[in-house]
Amino acid sequence: MARSIPVTLFVVIAALLLGCSEADSRATSADQAKEPGRWYTSTQVSTGETVFQSHCAVCHGDKAQGLAADWRQKLDDGSFPPPPLNGKAHAWHHPLSLLIQVINQGGIPLGGKMPAFAEVLTEDEKLSAIAYFQNFWDDEIYGSWQQMGGAN
Numbered sequence: 697m698a699r700s701i702p703v704t705l706f707v708v709i710a711a712l713l714l715g716c717s718e719a720d721s722r723a724t725s726a727d728q729a730k731e732p733g734r735w736y737t738s739t740q741v742s743t744g745e746t747v748f749q750s751h752c753a754v755c756h757g758d759k760a761q762g763l764a765a766d767w768r769q770k771l772d773d774g775s776f777p778p779p780p781l782n783g784k785a786h787a788w789h790h791p792l793s794l795l796i797q798v799i800n801q802g803g804i805p806l807g808g809k810m811p812a813f814a815e816v817l818t819e820d821e822k823l824s825a826i827a828y829f830q831n832f833w834d835d836e837i838y839g840s841w842q843q844m845g846g847a848n
């Protein structure tokens with residue numbers, strides 16, 4: 697009896713792992729439809745909306761529109777207000793890898809105020825948050841972003 701437990705456990709774990717990967721591949725193939733011309737899916741945009749509302753909107757606005765009257769105007773402490781991420785400021789200058797880096801490290805190491813999210817959000821959540829705010833970009837801004845490195 698005692699010897700059969702590890703075997704049983706092994707079978708159960710193997711079944712769980714198999715079950716999970718099957719479920720994952722089903723989920724991705726069902727949701728694979730990319731937004732036209734974009735790197736992300738509509739699922740990422742809707743996941744991203746939830747992430748954005750709970751972690752980013754307080755500073756960047758619920759539609760990533762920014763909350764400061766002028767995001768280019770330094771605050772009294774010398775830092776900048778949170779910029780809009782909806783394509784009106786300059787987030788489109790940064791390729792995906794750099795956007796992820798900003799989200800991971802925040803701005804505090806550079807004298808800014810944005811907190812680091814490296815340990816707060818999963819990679820999926822970070823990418824989804826980006827998909828959410830990029831979905832406000834028109835095709836022209838998105839095209840310029842692609843010229844600056846885009847989804848690299």
Ligand code: HEC
Binds near residue numbers: 751
């Ligand atoms: C406490 C306020 C605050 C929160 C919360 C916050 N940010 Fe920021 N964010 C800033 C500020 C301020 C800057 C400008 C750099 C700095 O001062 O740190 C910035 C800059 C950025 C930039 C760079 C934009 C550019 O034009 O270069 C990105 C991208 C960004 N934030 C995304 C996010 C995302 C995504 C979240 C949520 C996961 C988030 N931020 C949460 C305050 C915040």
